[in-house]
Amino acid sequence: MTVNVMTSKDVTKKLIQKEELYILDVRNESDFNDWKIEGVSFEHLNVPYFELLDGVDEIIEKIPTNKDVLVVCAKEGSSVMVAEMLSDAGLNVSYLKGGMKAWSEHLEPVKVGDLKDGGEIYQFVRIGKGCLSYLVVSNGEAAVIDATRMTDIFLNFAERLGAKITHVFDTHLHADHISGGRTIAEKAGATYWLPSKDATEVMFDYEPLEEGKVITIGNTMIDISALYSPGHTIGSTSFVVDKKFLLSGDILFIDSIGRPDLAGKAEDWVGDLRNTLYNRYRELSDELIVLPAHFMMIDELNDDGSVSEKLRSLFKNNHGLTIEDEVEFRKLVTENLPPQPNAYQEIRETNMGKINPDLDNQREMEIGPNRCAVR
Known part of the structure; x- marks a missing residue:
């Protein structure tokens, strides 16, 4: 399956319209706890990227198949890799273009x-x-x-x-x-x-x-x-x-x-x-x-x-x-x-x-x- 791209503007639209979004944030725990993408109908799962280097098998069952799924990291690179692994496992996911850096500047x-x-x-x-x-x-x-x-x-x-x-x-x-x-x-x-x-x-x-x-x-x-x-x-x-x-x-x-x-x-x-x-x-x-x-x-x-x-x-x-x-x-x-x-x-x-x-x-x-x- 192909990996989709979601921009900060796309996420903002979902936030304003109170749409559901499941966010897999692969930054480290302290960064996630300090600051994350929040929305009334947004759910979060934080799993640091380094824990997924050997694969995504342990989190597959946690990822919903009936919601839009967005993978987020600091600058984009890690989220692309994780999104590709999830896509290879059969899930339909997107990554945030530009990561949290782009989210901060939108x-x-x-x-x-x-x-x-x-x-x-x-x-x-x-x-x-x-x-x-x-x-x-x-x-x-x-x-x-x-x-x-x-x-x-x-x-x-x-x-x-x-x-x-x-x-x-x-x-x-x-x-x-x-x-x-x-x-x-x-x-x-x-x-x-x-x-x-x-x-x-x-x-x-x-x-x-x-x-x-x-x-x-x-x-x-x-x-x-x-x-x-x-x-x-x-x-x-x-x-x-x-x-x-x-x-x-x-x-x-x-x-x-x-x-x-x-x-x-x-x-x-x-x-x-x-x-x-x-x-x-x-x-x-x-x-x-x-x-x-x-x-x-x-x-x-x-x-x-x-x-x-x-x-x-x-x-x-x-x-x-x-x-x-x-x-x-x-x-x-x-x-x-x-x-x-x-x-x-x-x-x-x-x-x-x-x-x-x-x-x-x-x-x-x-x-x-x-x-x-x-x-």
Whole structure:
């Protein structure tokens, strides 16, 4: 039997549509436990590749014949070999093209809303890493927010829409992924905006993003308004777009809140985090649709694969927004911090322009989940 190939886009489609998929992951156990492809209807079997070098006889009976079967490894090679062995044994299987490396880099664009006079806002879902980026479009102009290092998808997407990217924003200095913001700005001839309080050590020119700054896109004047919202970092800045959407960066997620420790300031910044969530955000309209920069769990995705929720609903249902006692809030946040992102210090230095790792090193630095939330 032939071995089939499944792309990250194919897997994403199955994930969004909640289709069944049986995944044989042949990476080592620690890598599998740290990070894997998750879906509501996905099943997993982890058997390290080195245990299958002598054949697949011992796992044949575990592999279902009535479901799509996908073999996954780190970069593709091992999964191809295992898939071929299973195929030779009579099973119909696929392998993941590019392995988990490709899964980490896949971006799925989803339209999340209409703006006035034909404007649109798109969310780019980095499904394997839980990162979310945005493109705001209006009358031939576009702005990009919190771009990943896979810059071509943003540039090409804007070009297909007939839009020129004129502004690029980062809500904060990222520690979990390498920003593509500066590169997009250079390639598009756009203005690159970064919160000045996060940029004290950067090695490049930027426009300082300050409280109350309003940038307009297109001749219909769609407003992107900056709201200083510290707590994840000292400079974290949110955006209110067209008085309809709140781009909350790494401060507020659908089922969690941002962590305040990735620059070593948990005890200092937890107070800022609480003030942003319990005071600054409560001054906003609770009809705003929250568009965060991350998601933690697959069940945070909407039916169309997007990640969004009204602020009113989050005030009611997000546990991080319902802890009235400030001492309890401080304790829960500082004592429930997840492991820090892989290579987060090196990622910060890359985003500052202090180091310039090659592509392979960048990929290695980003491997794994984002870990920017407290839940």
